[in-house]
Amino acid sequence: MKKTNEQFDELDNAIDRNLLAAHQQVHFRPEWAEGVLREIASQDATKQVTVQRHKSWQPVLAIAAGLLLAVAGSCWLVAPDGLRQQDSKVTVASRPLDSLEKDTPSLELNDPATDSSENAKSPVAESVIAGPGYLTSQLSDDVDFEIYVVLPTINTASKR
Amino acid sequence: MHDQLPDHLLRVYRFALHLSGDQHLAEDLAQEAMLRAVRASGSINEPLALKIWLLRVVENMWRDWCRAKLKRTVEALPETEIVRDELEPLERIAQAEQVALTVGAMRTLPERQRSVLHLIACEELSITETAEVLQITPEAVRSSLSVARARMRKMLQPPETASESGMQNEGRET
Numbered sequence: 001m002k003k004t005n006e007q008f009d010e011l012d013n014a015i016d017r018n019l020l021a022a023h024q025q026v027h028f029r030p031e032w033a034e035g036v037l038r039e040i041a042s043q044d045a046t047k048q049v050t051v052q053r054h055k056s057w058q059p060v061l062a063i064a065a066g067l068l069l070a071v072a073g074s075c076w077l078v079a080p081d082g083l084r085q086q087d088s089k090v091t092v093a094s095r096p097l098d099s100l101e102k103d104t105p106s107l108e109l110n111d112p113a114t115d116s117s118e119n120a121k122s123p124v125a126e127s128v129i130a131g132p133g134y135l136t137s138q139l140s141d142d143v144d145f146e147i148y149v150v151l152p153t154i155n156t157a158s159k160r
Numbered sequence: 161m162h163d164q165l166p167d168h169l170l171r172v173y174r175f176a177l178h179l180s181g182d183q184h185l186a187e188d189l190a191q192e193a194m195l196r197a198v199r200a201s202g203s204i205n206e207p208l209a210l211k212i213w214l215l216r217v218v219e220n221m222w223r224d225w226c227r228a229k230l231k232r233t234v235e236a237l238p239e240t241e242i243v244r245d246e247l248e249p250l251e252r253i254a255q256a257e258q259v260a261l262t263v264g265a266m267r268t269l270p271e272r273q274r275s276v277l278h279l280i281a282c283e284e285l286s287i288t289e290t291a292e293v294l295q296i297t298p299e300a301v302r303s304s305l306s307v308a309r310a311r312m313r314k315m316l317q318p319p320e321t322a323s324e325s326g327m328q329n330e331g332r333e334t
Binding site for chain 2: 008011012014015016018019020021022023026027028029032033035036037039040043044
């Protein structure tokens with residue numbers, strides 16, 4: 001004898017009821033659930049704080065970026081002038097030196113960091129005003145200048 | 161959306177337990193699913209979407225866990241062994257004989273059919289929602305449900321009618 005659809009439905013419903021009854025008897029451990037809920041709350045709080053921080057930092061970062069741009073721009077405007085002045089001094093100072101020693105770098109003679117003598121600290125333009133004879137006379141009397149002239153020559157020799 | 165999450169905790173845990181059959185693993189799966197929901201809170205707005213989303217995450221994590229376990233262990237667990245272990249917690253707590261018999265019959269079903277039956281009978285999801293959770297087509301859900309019900313009926317029908325109906329109760333009459 002074949003079963004009718006109604007009988008199938010009854011049996012299916014009974015199966016579903018039993019499964020649901022078993023399902024509803026499943027419960028988690030309360031201490032585990034509390035831990036999970038705490039974790040959710042803490043994660044949520046962290047997320048909200050992070051979002052708020054991002055929001056509050058945005059204008060600060062924008063201002064800082066603007067200031068940096070302004071400083072960088074002013075440096076860019078100022079730096080070429082300074083470099084231009086330095087370049088002009090080097091160029092001027094190299095003229096009398098070139099006449100004495102072509103292989104000698106003129107920058108070393110005018111660098112205050114490497115030259116502690118009074119001549120090095122004095123304005124280079126003085127040598128220009130005095131003419132080529134000025135440095136020649138200074139070199140003959142000043143030992144420091146002799147050392148600075150000789151050192152590059154030694155370096156050039158060692159390369160060869 | 162976070163206010164609704166605690167309401168889903170039991171549901172998520174039950175589904176994780178249904179899939180894994182292990183209390184500790186179910187706790188881990190459920191907890192991770194809940195935390196992922198917190199992190200993805202911006203993209204889920206509707207309560208129904210959250211429910212389906214959570215169940216799907218548990219389903220995906222369970223699949224990942226099974227794959228990882230199969231990779232880890234040299235001796236891969238046979239499907240029948242997974243099926244036997246999965247519903248042990250349900251079986252332990254089932255008091256009534258009929259309930260125990262039903263749960264026992266359900267555990268013999270293949271995993272897909274069990275999940276379909278669980279989501280429809282216990283979570284009361286629709287065919288479409290079940291398809292979304294399991295990431296299969298509604299037709300596949302209907303097919304799995306039909307086969308699962310037929311097998312359950314065959315196992316649970318009264319003894320006096322079992323011999324009479326034979327294989328005829330595999331499907332409905334048209």
